[in-house]
Amino acid sequence: MISDDRSQLQPARFYTARIGVDGDGVHSVDFTGTHPFRQPDGSVYPPASAGDGKVVDPEELRVDPRGCQYVWAQEGDRPKSSSDPVIQPSIQFAGRTGEYRGQHPLPSNYRITTGDWGIRRNQSVEAITFGAWGGLLTSAVEGPLIQDGPVPDLERGALIRVTQQNRSGQMWGQFAYPLEKIFAPSDPTSPWGPDTGVPAILAFPDDPDRYLVLERTWVAGSGYKIRLYDATTRGATDVRNMDSLNGQQVVPMRKELVADFDDLGLSTIDNTEGMTWGPTLPNGEQTLVLVSDDNFVEDAVTQIVALGIR
Template sequence: MRLSLIRRACAAAVVLAATMAPAVAAQPDGSGARGGTAALSDIGAKARLLGAKIVPHKLAFRGTTVGGLSGIDRDPCTGEYVAISDDRSVLQPARFYTARIAVDGAGVHSVDFTGTHPILQPDGGVYPPVSTGDGKAVDPEEVRVDPRSCDYWWAQEGDRPKSSDEPVIQPSIQFAARSGAYHGQLTLPPNYKITTRDWGIRRNTAVEAITFGAGGSVLTSAVEGPLLQDGPEPTLQHGALVRVTQHSREGDVLGQFAYPLEKIFTAPDGSSTYPPDTGVPTILAYPGEPSRYLVLERTWVAGAGYKIRLFDATTRGATDVQHIDSLKGQKIVPMRKKLVADLADLGLSRIDNTEGMTWGPALTNGERTLVLVSDDNFAEDAVTQIAALGIR
């Protein structure tokens, strides 16, 4: 699992190029990432809806309840898909599913589950329910198929407790056999840790997005929301900066960049005590373009529901912030981005809690399919939806 010297040199060159741009003041509202048409001429995909299929609510499959699907990836070894459930071992042990999804230019024709396995701890046991309070629970959020071995890498958010009486569960990126057996975990950068002070990862906004790039030699991760020291979460007036990190396969940080998260799109109507929630639940590397990503931003506002937007983003020219403890007040160049699509504008009949995406098969017209999955949280008023877009 070591990078060759050539691959290390290439990865280092990408990071070096990204840090040579002159620094300018970061714009937490996201405007600093859209510096005009000329600056964005190298990115800007287009999307169209191909179709969607809704999985029956709480579908029973091999002794488990299908739901909570928060991450999805296409398996290059089989052509099937793997999806991870964010059930924190409450209904059944934390687990993933495999499925055949028939997708082409005419839409999503069928979703057929083919297998399920629990995610195992290093000792070979399943993860306990979060309610046990023993500090060993997990919150699975993302899964990727290793393009080299076809084993699974998965990310979990951990838990910053509400009180000092509860255990801290650190976020992690782990790798596992296709059977779910534990194979190891990636060393995370220090600023991805949950600390006992007002520093590090916020509660429920930790590592929720990972993706392979550069032929599998680089794993990129993104935290869902801003670190505590990097400033407040998005508001109606201002966006925020979230950290995106490029790792080597053995955990070395090749570069860390600030992605500009959009401000909240509308005010809540007072129908819920829950505040607006927004963040980056998934990120996807472009094949053959190690600095370019599709980034999904998911926002929920009481009374307005979900807004799901896709952005084409690049680390090229962005400041490497891995050694900057706090982004507040710092003069940096954030990642540039350009809107690809607001799902509400594509004609999708149901906009729900979309949290996972993966590249699907290529189409004959030159488009790549993008397969999306929504996390129903096992709630009666939500859906598990598999949608497909054509990306050009």
């Protein structure tokens, strides 16, 4: 499990744990270790206050099915001020104790650029997954690129980009995924606007075109809306050569609602941002294990949820 601490509390890191899951639910979460991610020179990543432009914002961690090394994504930073450094997003390879093992090439339109172009601040590469038994690495940006149109509002959703690449980084395809519109108006007294995006995707191992897609939305006064979709790239327009999706006629990925967390009877619904396949149950159901991000604040929780997928 990856921490999204930008080395402010401790060096950017990940944890290992054993999670007890069966047909009766989640029984235990036992942490077994932690390791910092290492830079190429072996040092840990510094906090933003160091001012050297080497900050990372860890968001997703996967185990490579071929060789069991780790692959992790960090979304970089589009600075608020022109005097601050641009931190590009990256997908990196790491050993089992966090040592640097190289980088996976990103599509050129995943870069943070100046002006009205490129990835939005804090809506970068947050979702990665292996498919085709490890032959494909798929990534998704959390929100729409600036040139692809505005972020979702109460009237309309938005298109984000999902990219399939082989293990060497060669692009197999890039597709538009339709993000839902905002589900409720914001509390007008809040200084914070709504926040929505795709924090995680998960490939079906035996179908390179099929994914579970997690959509997470927060609205001031209404809390979180967490929805899980079954989506496919089959039949969708390959948009890799389209500079902008704004106003273009494209066929997006088709999706079908699998679960709305409001319907699951959970004790609370929080900032769910991670998911992975769990064990297969005796009744044939495949478990799906999800985790929330508490943002290091006291009024949020780190919540483990297990679902049975038929």
